[in-house]
Amino acid sequence: MRGLTHRAVDLEARVPQGTASNYFPTRDALLTALGERIMERFAPDEAVLAELGRRPPSLDLLVDYLRYILQRTAGQPDLTRALLELRLEAVRRPGLARTLGRILRGGYRDDVAFHEAAGLPGGAFEIALLHYAMDGLLLDLLTVSIGAGLNPDQVVTALAHRLVGGRDQGDGTVRS
Amino acid sequence: MRGLTHRAVDLEARVPQGTASNYFPTRDALLTALGERIMERFAPDEAVLAELGRRPPSLDLLVDYLRYILQRTAGQPDLTRALLELRLEAVRRPGLARTLGRILRGGYRDDVAFHEAAGLPGGAFEIALLHYAMDGLLLDLLTVSIGAGLNPDQVVTALAHRLVGGRDQGDGTVRS
Numbered sequence: 624m625r626g627l628t629h630r631a632v633d634l635e636a637r638v639p640q641g642t643a644s645n646y647f648p649t650r651d652a653l654l655t656a657l658g659e660r661i662m663e664r665f666a667p668d669e670a671v672l673a674e675l676g677r678r679p680p681s682l683d684l685l686v687d688y689l690r691y692i693l694q695r696t697a698g699q700p701d702l703t704r705a706l707l708e709l710r711l712e713a714v715r716r717p718g719l720a721r722t723l724g725r726i727l728r729g730g731y732r733d734d735v736a737f738h739e740a741a742g743l744p745g746g747a748f749e750i751a752l753l754h755y756a757m758d759g760l761l762l763d764l765l766t767v768s769i770g771a772g773l774n775p776d777q778v779v780t781a782l783a784h785r786l787v788g789g790r791d792q793g794d795g796t797v798r799s
Numbered sequence: 800m801r802g803l804t805h806r807a808v809d810l811e812a813r814v815p816q817g818t819a820s821n822y823f824p825t826r827d828a829l830l831t832a833l834g835e836r837i838m839e840r841f842a843p844d845e846a847v848l849a850e851l852g853r854r855p856p857s858l859d860l861l862v863d864y865l866r867y868i869l870q871r872t873a874g875q876p877d878l879t880r881a882l883l884e885l886r887l888e889a890v891r892r893p894g895l896a897r898t899l900g901r902i903l904r905g906g907y908r909d910d911v912a913f914h915e916a917a918g919l920p921g922g923a924f925e926i927a928l929l930h931y932a933m934d935g936l937l938l939d940l941l942t943v944s945i946g947a948g949l950n951p952d953q954v955v956t957a958l959a960h961r962l963v964g965g966r967d968q969g970d971g972t973v974r975s
Contacts, residue, residue: 625800625801632892704887707887709945713942714880720943724943727943727944731945748947748957749946752954752957755935755939755954757931757935758938759935760934761933762931762938763901763931766887766890767889768884768900769903769906770908770959771907771926771930773924773927774928780970781962782964784970792855796961799914
């Protein structure tokens with residue numbers, strides 16, 4: 624966050640000085656553009672989605688979607704860490720909090736819509752639980768770990784089965 | 800992270816300039832001390848622990864322990880955010896990664912030992928899952944949210960019931 628200045632972007636992109644400022648006049652605009660670009664680079668490959676989409680909806684299919692999310696996020700550690708840095712920076716920047724909030728809420732709504740359209744088990748509540756758990760797993764994998772020494776794929780499988788797959792959750796919620 | 804300098808600590812603590820440098824000679828030492836102090840300030844109240852410890856171990860008791868963790872972490876947002884900042888800063892500081900890693904691994908081991916001694920349901924695997932999910936929930940509550948609009952206590956209850964309480968998890972793991 625310290626090194627990310629308009630000038631540094633110009634230098635890195637080898638464009639004339641003033642270009643980044645021209646496109647993104649404020650620091651909030653620059654950081655918002657970074658958030659949007661990170662989400663673009665997390666976007667799934669259409670061919671992989673098409674192949675997954677041919678399978679009947681099931682808990683196993685959900686596990687494979689989650690593994691694919693893990694592959695894109697943990698596999699691009701700098702992007703994932705940058706998004707965490709942006710979320711923390713937004714605490715001190717109300718402008719960034721507004722724009723990044725729109726991006727993250729849009730991402731969650733899209734996830735819920737995709738999930739429902741695909742006929743996968745679980746609803747908006749389960750997807751929020753999975754979001755939290757995956758974010759915490761990524762924090763553990765990509766920063767300092769609590770050292771449980773688990774296989775991330777096994778964790779993802781357990782999260783899907785336990786957070787979504789149980790029959791009687793006994794926690795006062797009704798699964799959709 | 801930008802503003803946290805030895806000089807700033809001296810000023811804030813109203814001690815002679817050079818005092819913080821004397822106790823914590825390097826920046827890594829200063830940040831490590833911060834991590835240790837954060838963990839100290841997260842420590843539970845002995846009286847509350849004693850009261851919880853009088854109840855027979857059960858999933859309901861686990862829910863109440865988790866709610867108490869949520870109360871201490873979400874209730875001290877600056878501490879929780881500072882720990883997240885430290886974990887990210889450690890990616891760029893191998894010295895801090897080592898010391899903070901020791902602190903976090905120690906915390907996890909203590910959690911597992913406490914859990915087992917208390918006879919609560921679930922083992923080391925379940926505690927790791929809970930850790931990840933709680934960290935992600937805190938990230939959502941204390942930085943920019945995905946906007947699921949859930950009641951944190953309901954989330955914690957669902958996490959305990961689903962991650963620990965299910966009978967046949969069907970995910971290839973054996974619950975202790």
